Amino acid sequence: MVGMHTPDAEMARLASKALLYSIDRIRVDPPPLGAPRPYEELLEAVGQTITKDGITGAEALRLFTEVLAPSSISVDHPKFLSFVPGAPTEASIIFDMVVSAASIYAGSWLEGAGAVFAENQALRWIADLADFPASAGGVFVSGGTAGNMSALLAGRHWWRSRNEGRHDHTRGLIMASKGAHSSVAQAARAMDADVLLVPADERGRLVGSALRATVDSMSQADRDRLFAIVATCGTTNLGVIDELSVVADVAQELNVWFHVDGAYGAAGLCAPSVRHKYIGIERADSFIVDPHKWLFGPYDSCALIYRNVHDGPRAHTQHAEYLDVLHSEVDETQPWLEMNPADMAHHLSRRARGLPLWFSLATHGTDAYADAVERTLKVTKQGAEEIRSRPYLELLLEPDLSILVFRRLGWTPEDYQRWSDKQLYSGESFIVPSSWNGETVLRFCIVNPRTRRQHLIEILDSLAPEES
Amino acid sequence: MVGMHTPDAEMARLASKALLYSIDRIRVDPPPLGAPRPYEELLEAVGQTITKDGITGAEALRLFTEVLAPSSISVDHPKFLSFVPGAPTEASIIFDMVVSAASIYAGSWLEGAGAVFAENQALRWIADLADFPASAGGVFVSGGTAGNMSALLAGRHWWRSRNEGRHDHTRGLIMASKGAHSSVAQAARAMDADVLLVPADERGRLVGSALRATVDSMSQADRDRLFAIVATCGTTNLGVIDELSVVADVAQELNVWFHVDGAYGAAGLCAPSVRHKYIGIERADSFIVDPHKWLFGPYDSCALIYRNVHDGPRAHTQHAEYLDVLHSEVDETQPWLEMNPADMAHHLSRRARGLPLWFSLATHGTDAYADAVERTLKVTKQGAEEIRSRPYLELLLEPDLSILVFRRLGWTPEDYQRWSDKQLYSGESFIVPSSWNGETVLRFCIVNPRTRRQHLIEILDSLAPEES
Numbered sequence: 001m002v003g004m005h006t007p008d009a010e011m012a013r014l015a016s017k018a019l020l021y022s023i024d025r026i027r028v029d030p031p032p033l034g035a036p037r038p039y040e041e042l043l044e045a046v047g048q049t050i051t052k053d054g055i056t057g058a059e060a061l062r063l064f065t066e067v068l069a070p071s072s073i074s075v076d077h078p079k080f081l082s083f084v085p086g087a088p089t090e091a092s093i094i095f096d097m098v099v100s101a102a103s104i105y106a107g108s109w110l111e112g113a114g115a116v117f118a119e120n121q122a123l124r125w126i127a128d129l130a131d132f133p134a135s136a137g138g139v140f141v142s143g144g145t146a147g148n149m150s151a152l153l154a155g156r157h158w159w160r161s162r163n164e165g166r167h168d169h170t171r172g173l174i175m176a177s178k179g180a181h182s183s184v185a186q187a188a189r190a191m192d193a194d195v196l197l198v199p200a201d202e203r204g205r206l207v208g209s210a211l212r213a214t215v216d217s218m219s220q221a222d223r224d225r226l227f228a229i230v231a232t233c234g235t236t237n238l239g240v241i242d243e244l245s246v247v248a249d250v251a252q253e254l255n256v257w258f259h260v261d262g263a264y265g266a267a268g269l270c271a272p273s274v275r276h277k278y279i280g281i282e283r284a285d286s287f288i289v290d291p292h293k294w295l296f297g298p299y300d301s302c303a304l305i306y307r308n309v310h311d312g313p314r315a316h317t318q319h320a321e322y323l324d325v326l327h328s329e330v331d332e333t334q335p336w337l338e339m340n341p342a343d344m345a346h347h348l349s350r351r352a353r354g355l356p357l358w359f360s361l362a363t364h365g366t367d368a369y370a371d372a373v374e375r376t377l378k379v380t381k382q383g384a385e386e387i388r389s390r391p392y393l394e395l396l397l398e399p400d401l402s403i404l405v406f407r408r409l410g411w412t413p414e415d416y417q418r419w420s421d422k423q424l425y426s427g428e429s430f431i432v433p434s435s436w437n438g439e440t441v442l443r444f445c446i447v448n449p450r451t452r453r454q455h456l457i458e459i460l461d462s463l464a465p466e467e468s
Numbered sequence: 469m470v471g472m473h474t475p476d477a478e479m480a481r482l483a484s485k486a487l488l489y490s491i492d493r494i495r496v497d498p499p500p501l502g503a504p505r506p507y508e509e510l511l512e513a514v515g516q517t518i519t520k521d522g523i524t525g526a527e528a529l530r531l532f533t534e535v536l537a538p539s540s541i542s543v544d545h546p547k548f549l550s551f552v553p554g555a556p557t558e559a560s561i562i563f564d565m566v567v568s569a570a571s572i573y574a575g576s577w578l579e580g581a582g583a584v585f586a587e588n589q590a591l592r593w594i595a596d597l598a599d600f601p602a603s604a605g606g607v608f609v610s611g612g613t614a615g616n617m618s619a620l621l622a623g624r625h626w627w628r629s630r631n632e633g634r635h636d637h638t639r640g641l642i643m644a645s646k647g648a649h650s651s652v653a654q655a656a657r658a659m660d661a662d663v664l665l666v667p668a669d670e671r672g673r674l675v676g677s678a679l680r681a682t683v684d685s686m687s688q689a690d691r692d693r694l695f696a697i698v699a700t701c702g703t704t705n706l707g708v709i710d711e712l713s714v715v716a717d718v719a720q721e722l723n724v725w726f727h728v729d730g731a732y733g734a735a736g737l738c739a740p741s742v743r744h745k746y747i748g749i750e751r752a753d754s755f756i757v758d759p760h761k762w763l764f765g766p767y768d769s770c771a772l773i774y775r776n777v778h779d780g781p782r783a784h785t786q787h788a789e790y791l792d793v794l795h796s797e798v799d800e801t802q803p804w805l806e807m808n809p810a811d812m813a814h815h816l817s818r819r820a821r822g823l824p825l826w827f828s829l830a831t832h833g834t835d836a837y838a839d840a841v842e843r844t845l846k847v848t849k850q851g852a853e854e855i856r857s858r859p860y861l862e863l864l865l866e867p868d869l870s871i872l873v874f875r876r877l878g879w880t881p882e883d884y885q886r887w888s889d890k891q892l893y894s895g896e897s898f899i900v901p902s903s904w905n906g907e908t909v910l911r912f913c914i915v916n917p918r919t920r921r922q923h924l925i926e927i928l929d930s931l932a933p934e935e936s
C-alpha cells in the first residue's frame with residue numbers, strides 16, 4: 001500500500017525535525033513573544049499551502065516555524081499577562097504529545113478505560129481540593145464555556161426533574177453577578193434561559209446583601225423559574241472571589257442549583273495561603289476549573305465536577321442504536337467508577353484531555369502544584385508593591401488572587417493602546433488594556449511561575465513619564 | 469527558581485522516553501488492539517498515582533505504557549470497525565504534537581494570527597469541497613456535538629433576527645430525520661427547542677416525499693416556530709445520505725436554516741466516485757465534518773462551515789471588558805479574513821485543533837486525501853461482496869459510503885455479544901453489535917486506509933458456523 005498511511009524515510013526525517021523543534025520550543029525560556037500580522041502580509045509570506053500534490057512536510061514545517069508561529073503570541077511568555085495566560089509544565093506538554101500519538105477515544109469506559117481511570121484520579125484530586133464528597137465525579141471538557149454550560153444544563157435538568165414536568169417548557173432563569181464570565185450569559189443565550197444580574201460590590205464581588213436584596217425584589221414568576229445561582233471564584237477581569245458561603249445559603253434556601261465558575265481562580269484551592277477565601281465551595285452542586293489556565297496544562301481542558309456524579313449523565317447521555325452498548329445499568333446510590341466521560345457533559349467525541357494534568361500531577365506531586373501557585377501569588381503581591389511605589393500608577397484594588405488592576409495617571413484610552421501596541425510589536429510584553437467601571441485601565445494576570453518580580457518592574461518602568 | 473517549570477536532566481530523559489514511545493506507537497502496524505479492564509483490576513494494578521511528592525515521571529509513564537494504554541482500545545487498529553474509528557496520518561499526529569508544544573491560543577486573530585491563518589486554509593478546502601461561495605468561513609470545534617449545536621444556534625439567531633423580536637422567546641423547532649445523529653436531539657434539548665422527526669425511508673434516509681408530508685401535516689404554530697432543517701450526509705448507523713437537494717428546496721420554500729451534519733460522511737466529498745451523492749450540500753447554510761473521523765486527523769476536531777461567515781459571530785461572540793480589545797469593526801459585506809475563531813461557535817478557549825489537518829493536507833496534497841477515501845470505499849465494496857458470498861450472512865443494504873450493515877443468520881442478541889466480546893478480548897477485532905429496525909445486527913464502519921479486504925475476510929470467517 002502506498003499513500004499517506006505508509007511510514008517512509010521522508011516522514012521519519014520530518015517527524016524528527018518536528019519533534020526537535022517542539023522540544024526546543026518547550027525548553028526555551030523565555031520563548032519568543034510573537035505578534036500578529038495582517039492577513040495580506042501572511043498571504044504574501046505563506047501563499048497557498050493546500051495544493052493537489054502537497055508542498056512537502058519540510059516546507060510546511062518551515063512555513064510554520066519561520067512565519068506562522070512567530071505570528072502567534074506565546075501564551076507561556078513570562079510577560080504575557082493579558083486575558084488569562086498559560087504556563088504548561090514540560091511534563092504536561094510531553095504527555096499531551098503522548099495523547100496525540102495514542103489514538104484513544106476517551107468518551108467511554110469500554111473504549112478508553114485506562115485513560116478514563118487516570119483522568120478520574122486527577123478529577124478526584126480536584127474534587128478533594130473543594131472538599132467534595134465521595135459521590136462526586138466529573139469530566140474534562142474543552143473549556144470553561146463548555147463546562148459552565150454543561151453544569152447549567154445539569155442544573156436545569158435536576159430542577160425540571162424535581163418539578164415532575166411542571167417546568168419542562170418553562171423558560172429558566174439563572175442568577176449571576178456582574179462579574180460573572182461572559183460564558184455564563186452565553187450559556188443562558190444558548191439554553192434559551194435568562195440571566196438576572198446581581199449588582200457587584202465595590203470590589204466586583206457577588207455578596208450576600210446584594211444577592212438577598214435581588215431575591216427579595218424578584219417577582220413570583222421569576223422565583224418559580226429560577227433554577228441556578230452562579231458564583232465565581234476568581235472573576236476574569238478582577239480576580240476576586242464571591243461570598244461563596246452566603247451564596248450557598250441562599251441557593252439552599254431557594255432550593256436551586258449552586259454552580260461555581262472557577263475556570264481561572266479555583267486553581268487557588270491548592271494554595272494554603274488563600275484556601276480560606278473559598279469557603280463555601282464545598283456546598284456547590286458543580287464547579288469548574290481550567291487546567292490550561294492556572295493548573296499548568298496545555299490547551300484545551302476544563303475540569304467539570306459534579307457533587308453527585310449521576311447528575312451529569314441524567315442530563316447529558318446521548319442515545320442511539322450504535323451507542324446502546326455503552327450504557328449498562330448503573331447503581332445511582334454509589335459513586336460511578338466506570339463512568340463514560342461522554343455522558344457527563346455536552347459532547348461525545350473526546351480527546352483524553354485530562355491526561356496531561358494527570359501525568360504532570362503524578363510526576364511532580366500535589367505539593368509542587370501548591371508551590372507553583374503560591375509562587376504566582378507572591379509575585380502578584382510584589383507587583384502590587386511595585387505599583388504602589390510608583391507615583392504615576394494607582395492600584396485600584398488589593399488582589400484577592402493573582403490579578404492586578406491599576407491606573408496610569410493622566411492617560412487616555414489612546415495612550416494605553418499606543419503603549420500596549422509598542423510593547424507587543426517590540427517583543428517586550430503582551431498586556432492589552434482592560435476596563436474598570438468604564439475607565440480604561442491596565443491589568444496583569446499572573447499565572448506563570450516563570451513570571452518574576454523583575455519582569456513586572458520592567459513593564460511598570462516602561463509606563464513612567466518620559467523625562468523632559 | 470526550582471520547581472516543575474525548571475527544565476532538568478531527569479525531565480529531559482523522560483521527554484526522550486515519552487517521545488520514543490510515541491513515535492513507536494504511531495508507526496506500529498497494527499497497533500495492539502487493547503481492551504478495557506474493570507475498575508477494581510486497574511486500581512489493583514495502578515494504585516493511587518496522585519500523591520504529595522509525586523511517583524516520578526518514569527513510573528507514571530510505565531503505568532501508562534504497561535497498564536493504562538493496553539486497557540484502552542486503539543481506534544486506529546485496522547480491525548476497529550465499531551462506532552466511527554479513526555486513522556490519523558503520521559503527519560497529522562506529528563503536528564498535533566507541535567501544537568501541544570507551541571502554547572498558542574487559537575481563539576483570536578490578535579493572539580493566534582499565524583495559527584488561524586493556516587486553519588483557515590484548511591477550512592477553505594473543506595468549504596470548496598462543498599462548493600460553498602467566497603462568503604463562507606468557519607472554525608474547528610471539539611466535535612460533532614459542539615459543531616451541530618453551534619450551527620443550530622447560529623440558525624436560531626438568524627431566524628430570530630429576521631423576525632425582529634417576534635420570536636425571541638418562542639420555543640424553536642428543528643426538523644430532522646430518524647437517522648439524524650443523537651447530537652441533534654441533544655442540541656435541541658440543550659437549546660430548549662423541539663425536534664420534529666421525519667420518518668426515514670426503507671434505507672434510513674430523509675427523502676423529499678416524507679419531508680413534504682410532514683411539512684403538510686404541521687400545525688401553523690409549529691410552522692411558525694420552525695427555524696431549521698437538519699439533513700445528514702452519512703448517517704452514523706447506516707452511512708446513508710439524505711436527499712440533500714430536496715431538503716434544500718423545502719428549506720428554501722419555508723425560509724428556514726438548512727444544516728447538513730456530515731460529521732462522519734462529508735469526508736466523502738473529496739472522493740470523485742461518490743461526490744454526486746452530495747448534490748444539494750452547496751445550498752446549505754452550514755455543515756460540519758470531523759477530521760478525526762474520515763479525514764485522518766487525531767482527536768478531537770470538527771470543522772464547522774457557515775455559508776456566510778458572519779452568521780457565526782452574530783450568534784456566538786462573547787462580550788466582556790477584557791474581550792473588547794478583540795472586536796474591531798468588521799465589514800459584513802466582505803468575507804472576514806482576520807476572524808476570531810472564538811466568535812464562530814459556542815466556545816472561547818481553544819487549542820489550534822485544525823492545524824494537524826492543515827499540516828497533513830499541506831504535506832500530502834489533496835489528491836492523497838481523495839485516494840485514501842477512495843481506498844476505504846473500495847474496501848467497503850469488497851466487504852459487501854465477501855458478505856454476499858457467505859451463506860450464513862445477509863447484507864441488509866447496499867452501502868452509500870463506507871458502512872456495512874449485515875445479519876448473521878440464526879443468531880440471537882446474546883450470540884452477537886458473545887462473539888463480539890471474544891473478538892475484543894482475544895485482541896482480534898473491535899466490532900460491537902448495533903441494531904437495525906430493532907434487530908441486533910453487525911456493522912462495519914471503514915474509515916481506515918489500513919483496513920484491507922483480508923482483515924474483513926478474517927472477521928467474516930470468524931462468524932461462520934462451527935463445523936460439526
